[in-house]
Amino acid sequence: xxxxxxxxxxxxxxxxxxxxxxxxxxxxxxxxxxxxxxxxxxxxxxxxxxxxxxxxxxxxxxxxxxxxxxxxxxxxxxxxxxxxxxxxxxxxxxxxxxxxxxxxxxxxxxxxxxxxxxxxxxxxxxxxxxxxxxxxxxxxxxxxxxxxxxxxxxxxxxxxxxxxxxxxxxxxxxxxxxxxxxxxxxxxxxxxxxxxxxxxxxxxxxxxxxxxxxxxxxxxxx
Numbered sequence: 001x002x003x004x005x006x007x008x009x010x011x012x013x014x015x016x017x018x019x020x021x022x023x024x025x026x027x028x029x030x031x032x033x034x035x036x037x038x039x040x041x042x043x044x045x046x047x048x049x050x051x052x053x054x055x056x057x058x059x060x061x062x063x064x065x066x067x068x069x070x071x072x073x074x075x076x077x078x079x080x081x082x083x084x085x086x087x088x089x090x091x092x093x094x095x096x097x098x099x100x101x102x103x104x105x106x107x108x109x110x111x112x113x114x115x116x117x118x119x120x121x122x123x124x125x126x127x128x129x130x131x132x133x134x135x136x137x138x139x140x141x142x143x144x145x146x147x148x149x150x151x152x153x154x155x156x157x158x159x160x161x162x163x164x165x166x167x168x169x170x171x172x173x174x175x176x177x178x179x180x181x182x183x184x185x186x187x188x189x190x191x192x193x194x195x196x197x198x199x200x201x202x203x204x205x206x207x208x209x210x211x212x213x214x215x216x217x218x219x220x221x222x
Contacts, residue, residue, distance in 0.1 A: 020105035024114050028143075031091060031157035034084045041077030048073035085164065092165030095158055098133040111136065115158070118146035138162040 012018065012026055052069035055062040094100060102111055111133065112122045121142050125135075136142050143156035154163075 020100065020102055021110065021114060023100060024102050024106070024111070027091060028114070028157055031088070031161050034087060035157050035160045037080060038084050038088075041081060045073045045076050048076065088161045088164035089168050090165075092161035092163065095137060095162050096134045096165055103131070103133050112142070115143045116145070116147075117142045121145040134162070138166070 012022070018026075048069050052066045052073065055066040055069065059066065098104075106114070108126065108131065109122075112125075115136065117125070117136070121140075122145075125140060125142060130136060130140065137156070137158045141154040141156060141159050143158050
């Protein structure tokens with residue numbers, strides 16, 4: 001998607017007569033574009049960081065080159081990210097609270113249709129009494145559910161926006177006022193944490209999902 005196309009879509013979303021369905025479709029397309037741009041920038045940064053890490057092995061002769069690459073990685077796409085982050089955060093906050101009333105306007109099946117929620121996951125969510133957008137998108141991550149079934153990390157443009165909003169909320173909340181979001185019962189429980197290593201590679205830190213029986217003596221793997 002070109003910047004001109006993104007602007008055109010954004011203009012469509014601001015029209016007063018636009019339907020809730022069209023607005024949600026447009027939001028998904030725009031968020032997908034922003035997430036793709038962000039990921040491309042992060043990939044470029046990781047590539048530069050990997051080059052810098054290789055040069056660090058031959059210091060002090062390569063220190064200046066390594067420093068320059070790390071600075072280049074830090075500056076890469078900085079302006080674009082400064083624009084993308086508040087957009088994701090703002091839209092994410094709206095989605096978490098369903099400020100646009102998508103569930104009320106479209107109903108459960110209507111929202112699931114727009115989000116491409118597979119029949120299997122849709123019916124399970126219905127049986128479980130899921131009735132709000134935040135649980136569909138963020139907690140259960142059912143957007144495009146068939147395409148990432150069985151994967152151990154959450155994804156999707158609407159999820160990324162909600163994640164950005166939640167991350168900002170957690171970072172800016174007064175210390176000691178929030179529970180651990182990765183703890184049992186938290187919105188991110190069970191979600192692996194993607195961590196970037198100093199050399200630019202990524203590892204996934206998976207949660208401990210072991211439980212003990214009533215006596216506390218036997219460990220049961222879920």
